[in-house]
Amino acid sequence: MxxxxxxxxxxxxxxxxxxxxxxxxxxxxxxxxxxxxxxxxxxxxxxxxxxxxxxxxxxxxxxxxxxxxxxxxxxxxxxxxxxxxxxxxxxxxxxxxxxxxxxxxxxxxxxxxxxxxxxxxxxxxxxxxxxxxxxxxxxxxxxxxxxxxxxxxGRAQQAVTLSREDASPLQVAQANAFLNRQPFGSEELITQIDPAAAAIAAAHWLHAAAATTGRHVHRNPVQVMAEGDRLRPLAAECLIEIVRAISFGATPRQTVMPLIRHTLHVAEGHLCGVTDAKRRIAAAERLLARARSRHPHLDVGPGAACLPITSLDPARPALDLLDNLMAGIHGCWLRYAGHARTQNAFSWHDPNGDWRHERHAELFLTEVRQEAATRHQHLL
Structure with missing residues (x-):
């Protein structure tokens, strides 16, 4: 605004x-x-x-x-x-x-x-x-x-900072084109595209990156996301949920928009999804019980648990989700590159190591683009 x-x-x-x-x-x-x-x-x-x-x-x-x-x-x-x-x-x-x-x-x-x-x-x-x-x-x-x-x-550009309950297919297609050009993200993605639409396209590319990395490290896409160690816990939870749903046939839109809409409702003081809330409460209670058993001398009451209602920032859910998705794609590349280094430990330390790093990056991006293209019909 x-x-x-x-x-x-x-x-x-x-x-x-x-x-x-x-x-x-x-x-x-x-x-x-x-x-x-x-x-x-x-x-x-x-x-x-x-x-x-x-x-x-x-x-x-x-x-x-x-x-x-x-x-x-x-x-x-x-x-x-x-x-x-x-x-x-x-x-x-x-x-x-x-x-x-x-x-x-x-x-x-x-x-x-x-x-x-x-x-x-x-x-x-x-x-x-x-x-x-x-x-x-x-x-x-x-x-x-x-x-x-x-x-x-022009003045309508301010929409790129707002979280919308819907996403235009045209905007999703434009975001997909930007990500095809640069899967690690670009300035155009955050200055020309509605963030909800950008997040839908980024979810598609995250799954492609996780599947590409999984083939090399012998893990399925969900395991690739679950074993990542460079994301905040709530961000990891969100990305695992998205990759799992897409792996089982859901479209990126079907996975992304409910997350954004739910968080927008939370921002307005409404708690939707009682089942998910019960799951979070049960997880918090288990953490409290574990803390009491390990530290019986501490007064660990119900108020000691900080319970997140949503995995996204209610003040900027679409932008937060887009940030998480792009971080997830980068995390897949780091996992891919780490595996390549262990497989070619000697060559990565020779004078041509930088060249080999760039070559692996090119191979990764090529495979990710190919993977994304095979599932293009699920995007729009």
Whole structure:
């Protein structure tokens, strides 16, 4: 989303958004003097940020991902929020001051926040400021619509930092093309692709890397992931689950999207998947029982266990999963290279060792590309 701020040094309203590798900032408008002092500009910036967040939520939580479209259902409410985009500019440009004390009745969060922005603009009483803010908000709404059409350029690029409940097949195909070019990842993957779509493609390539490494170290793909020692425990748990599911015939989309959606629900305070929660609780209880038996003199109560509800970071589930997947691919290469060194211990220490390392890397990537190509039909 776009964050707005009052730059008191330049007396300007500014906006900034992320591009995947850094933030872009633009000046929205000059701020007029206000009898209320700096607080009026700060309130406007806060309301604009909240409006941007509500609008981008329509992108990350589209109505189409819900199966409840009857009146009052989740999908129905989401579609109403998305339809409210058309009301934002009219609300901001109302010439009367009705909303300052008694707000119009609105039935969407987007409309309600837009009313608050309108009140903040009227408090500053500057037609020029209002016109410039309306222009910027129109650009923000257009960026959301552009991202929904799979075009993440310009202002819509901020979508690459958001976790979405759905992933476009076109974006998955583009991510797959980037990974085919460079299976270890590239800047394009994190600056041009929605992270949920990138994670689906990366899961496909992780399985290909694990299968390639497994053939050389005489392990199946799941064992390759389980025996890795360079991943955080929760990351390893997540990747093992993904590779196992794909090995048994699931598509990358079927393995990735439930993980992201579950974590998005956790971020909003909802615990979905009672069976998984029971499993985690049982594992924590076993750890506590083991600790009590080993250290009976310690007071190890139920509060001593830190129980992760999800294997992904609720603040950035799709990005966290993508990071884990790329680390997993690199881990497969390290396992592959380690096996190659043990098989050719003498040659890796001769003057041509660097050349041999590069040659093994080329062989690894070639085999991974071939493996990924054989299962391409499962990706889309």
């Amino acid at each position: 776009t964050r707005y701020a009052a730059d008191h040094a330049r007396n300007a309203l500014v906006a900034r958004w992320s591009t995947g590798i850094g933030d872009v900032a633009v000046t929205v408008a000059a701020l007029p003097p206000s009898p209320a002092g700096p607080s009026a500009a700060l309130r406007l910036a806060a309301q604009l940020t909240e409006l941007s967040q509500a609008c981008w939520r329509c992108y990350t939580h589209p109505a189409g991902t819900s199966d409840q479209h009857e009146p009052g259902g989740r999908g129905w409410y989401r579609q109403r929020e998305r339809d409210a985009f058309a009301t934002v500019v009219p609300i901001l440009t109302r010439s009367d001051r009705f909303g300052d004390h008694l707000r119009l009745s609105v039935s969407t969060k987007v409309g309600e926040i837009a009313q608050r922005v309108g009140c903040a603009l009227r408090a500053l009483d500057s037609p020029e400021l209002t016109a410039q803010v309306v222009t910027d908000i129109a650009a923000e709404l257009a960026a959301v619509e552009q991202a929904e059409c799979d075009n993440l350029s």
